[in-house]
Amino acid sequence: MVREGEEERRGTRLGKYEIGRTLGEGNFAKVKYAQHTETGQPYAVKILDRKRILSLKIDDQIKREIGTLKLLKHPNVVRLHEVRSYLR
Numbered sequence: 001m002v003r004e005g006e007e008e009r010r011g012t013r014l015g016k017y018e019i020g021r022t023l024g025e026g027n028f029a030k031v032k033y034a035q036h037t038e039t040g041q042p043y044a045v046k047i048l049d050r051k052r053i054l055s056l057k058i059d060d061q062i063k064r065e066i067g068t069l070k071l072l073k074h075p076n077v078v079r080l081h082e083v084r085s086y087l088r
């Protein structure tokens with residue numbers, strides 16, 4: 001049995017984040033729990049499905065969404081901290 005919090009600590013590494021369990025899934029992305037390896041701060045990491053986004057030709061829409069989120073700073077709106085691109 002995995003104790004609460006244990007799964008997050010055993011996740012895979014993505015940049016400076018240790019990736020843990022899946023928090024939810026949308027149409028084009030998976031959102032996962034992540035912990036910053038230096039500060040220990042918890043974050044939600046949204047992993048976009050690049051192939052699906054390109055095949056649906058919605059990359060411009062996604063870029064606009066990212067651009068808007070970067071500008072938004074409100075206590076009731078989730079804060080976008082950084083955007084990274086990893087090619088497999």
Ligand SMILES: Nc1ncnc2c1ncn2[C@@H]1O[C@H](COP(=O)(O)OP(=O)(O)OP(=O)(O)O)[C@@H](O)[C@H]1O
Nearest residue numbers: 023024025026027028029030031043044045046078
């Ligand atoms: N910051 C967050 N913290 C915790 N869970 C989150 C966070 N952001 C998203 N989620 C979870 O991940 C799911 C998928 O999020 P995502 O933004 O990909 O899609 P959506 O907004 O629900 O739908 P759509 O695919 O139409 O954009 C959400 O429904 C939610 O359950």
